[in-house]
Amino acid sequence: MKSILVTIPVNESHKARLEAVAGPNPVIYVPVGEVTEEQIRSANVIIGNVPAKLIGASENLELLQLESAGTDAYIVPGVLAKKTVLCNATGAYNRAVSEHAMALTMMLIKKLYLYRDSQNESVWSDHGTVSSPVGATVLVVGLGDIGMRYAKMMKAMGAYVIGVKRRAGACPEGIDELVQTDAIDTVLPRADIVFSILPNTKGTVHFYTEERFRLMKDSAVFINCGRGNAVDGEVLLSALQSGQIAAAAADVTDPEPLPAESPLWRQKNMVITPHVAGGFHLPHTFECIVDIACENLEHHLKGEDYRNVIDFETGYKK
Amino acid sequence: MKSILVTIPVNESHKARLEAVAGPNPVIYVPVGEVTEEQIRSANVIIGNVPAKLIGASENLELLQLESAGTDAYIVPGVLAKKTVLCNATGAYNRAVSEHAMALTMMLIKKLYLYRDSQNESVWSDHGTVSSPVGATVLVVGLGDIGMRYAKMMKAMGAYVIGVKRRAGACPEGIDELVQTDAIDTVLPRADIVFSILPNTKGTVHFYTEERFRLMKDSAVFINCGRGNAVDGEVLLSALQSGQIAAAAADVTDPEPLPAESPLWRQKNMVITPHVAGGFHLPHTFECIVDIACENLEHHLKGEDYRNVIDFETGYKK
Numbered sequence: 001m002k003s004i005l006v007t008i009p010v011n012e013s014h015k016a017r018l019e020a021v022a023g024p025n026p027v028i029y030v031p032v033g034e035v036t037e038e039q040i041r042s043a044n045v046i047i048g049n050v051p052a053k054l055i056g057a058s059e060n061l062e063l064l065q066l067e068s069a070g071t072d073a074y075i076v077p078g079v080l081a082k083k084t085v086l087c088n089a090t091g092a093y094n095r096a097v098s099e100h101a102m103a104l105t106m107m108l109i110k111k112l113y114l115y116r117d118s119q120n121e122s123v124w125s126d127h128g129t130v131s132s133p134v135g136a137t138v139l140v141v142g143l144g145d146i147g148m149r150y151a152k153m154m155k156a157m158g159a160y161v162i163g164v165k166r167r168a169g170a171c172p173e174g175i176d177e178l179v180q181t182d183a184i185d186t187v188l189p190r191a192d193i194v195f196s197i198l199p200n201t202k203g204t205v206h207f208y209t210e211e212r213f214r215l216m217k218d219s220a221v222f223i224n225c226g227r228g229n230a231v232d233g234e235v236l237l238s239a240l241q242s243g244q245i246a247a248a249a250a251d252v253t254d255p256e257p258l259p260a261e262s263p264l265w266r267q268k269n270m271v272i273t274p275h276v277a278g279g280f281h282l283p284h285t286f287e288c289i290v291d292i293a294c295e296n297l298e299h300h301l302k303g304e305d306y307r308n309v310i311d312f313e314t315g316y317k318k
Numbered sequence: 319m320k321s322i323l324v325t326i327p328v329n330e331s332h333k334a335r336l337e338a339v340a341g342p343n344p345v346i347y348v349p350v351g352e353v354t355e356e357q358i359r360s361a362n363v364i365i366g367n368v369p370a371k372l373i374g375a376s377e378n379l380e381l382l383q384l385e386s387a388g389t390d391a392y393i394v395p396g397v398l399a400k401k402t403v404l405c406n407a408t409g410a411y412n413r414a415v416s417e418h419a420m421a422l423t424m425m426l427i428k429k430l431y432l433y434r435d436s437q438n439e440s441v442w443s444d445h446g447t448v449s450s451p452v453g454a455t456v457l458v459v460g461l462g463d464i465g466m467r468y469a470k471m472m473k474a475m476g477a478y479v480i481g482v483k484r485r486a487g488a489c490p491e492g493i494d495e496l497v498q499t500d501a502i503d504t505v506l507p508r509a510d511i512v513f514s515i516l517p518n519t520k521g522t523v524h525f526y527t528e529e530r531f532r533l534m535k536d537s538a539v540f541i542n543c544g545r546g547n548a549v550d551g552e553v554l555l556s557a558l559q560s561g562q563i564a565a566a567a568a569d570v571t572d573p574e575p576l577p578a579e580s581p582l583w584r585q586k587n588m589v590i591t592p593h594v595a596g597g598f599h600l601p602h603t604f605e606c607i608v609d610i611a612c613e614n615l616e617h618h619l620k621g622e623d624y625r626n627v628i629d630f631e632t633g634y635k636k
Contacts, residue, residue: 257442
C-alpha cells in the first residue's frame with residue numbers, strides 16, 4: 001500500500017478522480033498551510049508544493065508531483081532522496097501565462113498603462129503613436145509550452161517570431177527562426193518585443209545584462225513572466241530611465257513581493273503584476289494540474305513512465 | 319482641369335503619389351486647421367475632413383474623400399450638394415481599432431487595470447481569478463471590417479464568436495453564428511464579452527439600454543470602440559455600479575472629450591481611452607488612407623466607380 005498525501009485545494013469531483021486512480025491506497029487531504037512534517041515524512045506520494053525544508057530527503061517519498069512549473073526549491077541538494085521522482089506541472093500554466101503575457105504585451109504597445117494613469121487623473125490626453133504586432137519582430141526567450149503558445153498567438157496577429165532555446169534543433173512549426181540561447185546577442189538588435197519566459201536555473205540568473213539591454217532597440221518592449229532574477233532590478237530600471245528600451249512589464253520580480261520602496265513601482269514606463277499570470281487565477285489551470293496528478297499517480301502505481309519528470313541537474317524536464 | 323484640395327498631413331512621398339495620379343490637375347495642400355472657406359468652395363475634389371459648415375453644399379465639389387470612417391457630420395442635409403460623391407476611409411482603421419479593442423478586452427479579462435492601480439500605490443496585491451478567451455462567447459456588434467478583424471483575432475485565441483449585423487445574410491467565414499441587430503436580445507444573455515463597433519446612425523443612438531445591460535451576464539465585459547452615443551453614460555455607470563456587468567472599456571464617450579467631472583473617469587471597473595484607437599496613432603493607418611485617396615482620385619479623373627461610396631440616407635457604405 002502507498003500512502004498518498006494531497007495538499008492542493010481539490011474539490012469533491014477532483015477527490016473522486018484521485019481516489020478512483022488510487023484504488024485501495026489511502027489518500028489524505030491536508031491544506032498546504034496545515035501540513036505537518038510527520039505527514040510529509042510518512043507519505044510515499046505527495047501531490048502539491050509542500051515546504052521543501054520539511055521533506056528532509058525522506059526515503060519514504062517515491063513521487064513528488066508539484067503543482068508548479070518551477071522546481072527551484074526542490075532540486076537543491078538535500079531536499080529529495082535520490083530515489084524520489086520529481087514531476088512538475090509543466091503544461092498546466094501554458095494557457096494562463098501565455099495569455100497574461102500577451103495581454104501585457106498589447107498593454108505596452110498600445111500604451112494602455114499611460115491611458116489608465118490619465119484616466120485616474122480624469123484627463124483626456126493623447127499619448128501619441130502606438131505600434132502593432134503586424135510585422136513586429138518578437139523574440140520568445142524560453143521555448144517551452146508557454147513560450148510556444150505565446151509565439152503562436154503573436155504570429156497569428158502578424159508578428160515575425162524568433163524563438164530562443166537552450167538546445168539546438170529543428171525550427172518548430174509556428175516559429176519563423178530559431179537561435180540558441182548563447183547566440184541571443186545576434187538577434188536582440190532586431191527585436192521590437194522581447195518576451196522572457198526563462199525558468200530559474202544556474203544559467204538564467206541576471207541573464208539580461210546592461211549590455212543586452214543596450215543591444216535592444218530604444219523602441220523595444222520587454223516582458224518578463226519567467227523568473228524575477230533573470231534581470232537585476234537596477235539594470236532594468238536603468239534601461240527604462242535611460243531610454244535604452246521603451247517600456248517593460250514584469251509579472252515576476254526579485255525579490256517577491258517587490259518591496260514598497262522599490263523605485264520600479266513608480267517608474268512610469270514599467271508595468272508590474274504581482275506574480276499572478278499563473279497560480280490558480282485561471283480555473284482551467286487547476287483542472288490541468290489535477291489531470292497531470294491523476295496521470296502520474298496512475299503511472300506510479302502501475303510502474304509506468306511519468307509525465308514531466310525533472311532532471312535534478314538542470315531543473316528542466318528530462 | 320479639376321482643382322484638388324488636400325488637407326491630410328501628407329509627407330513628400332505621399333505628395334508624389336497623389337500628384338502622379340492627378341497628372342495636370344492642380345493639387346494644393348493646406349493643413350486642415352488653416353483651410354479657408356474660399357479654398358473649400360473652389361475645390362472640385364477634397365481629400366480630408368474639412369469643417370462641414372464651410373462646405374455649404376458647394377456645387378463645385380464633385381468628390382469628398384474623408385480621412386475618417388465616420389461620416390456623421392457630412393450626411394446632414396445642407397452640407398453636401400446632391401452631385402457630390404462622398405467616400406470614407408473604411409478599411410484604413412481596421413488594424414488599429416481592432417487591435418486596440420482586443421488589447422482593451424485582454425486588459426479587462428486579465429484585470430490589468432486593477433494591477434496598474436495597485437502598482438501606482440506600490441502594492442503587491444492579488445485581484446483574484448481571471449478569465450480566458452478560450453471558450454468565451456464573444457458578441458461582435460457591428461460586423462464591418464473592424465468587427466470582422468477583431469472577431470478573427472478572438473476566434474484565433476479560442477473564442478466562440480457571434481456576429482451581430484443589420485442585414486441578414488450568410489454567416490461569414492470566421493464567425494460561428496450570425497444574428498440580426500434587432501434580435502440581439504436573444505444572444506446578449508450568452509455573451510462573456512460584448513464588443514460594440516456600431517457607427518453613429520439614427521438606429522444606434524442609446525442602443526445599449528438599461529434593459530440590454532440587464533440581459534448581460536454579471537461576469538460579462540463590455541467594450542465600445544464605435545461611437546460614444548451608442549450608450550448613455552448614466553446607463554453605463556449604473557450597470558457598472560450595480561454589478562449588472564463586471565467591467566467595461568470605452569475608447570468613445572458622449573460627449574467627447576469626456577468632462578473631468580464625469581463619474582465614469584473614477585469608476586474603478588471602467589477603462590477609458592480618449593478616442594485614440596483610430597486616428598493616425600498607428601502609422602499604417604495613414605498609409606491606407608493615402609492608398610484609398612489615390613485610388614478614388616484616379617477613379618474620379620477617369621470616370622470610374624469609387625471605393626467606399628457613402629449612402630447619405632444610412633451613413634453606411636452603399
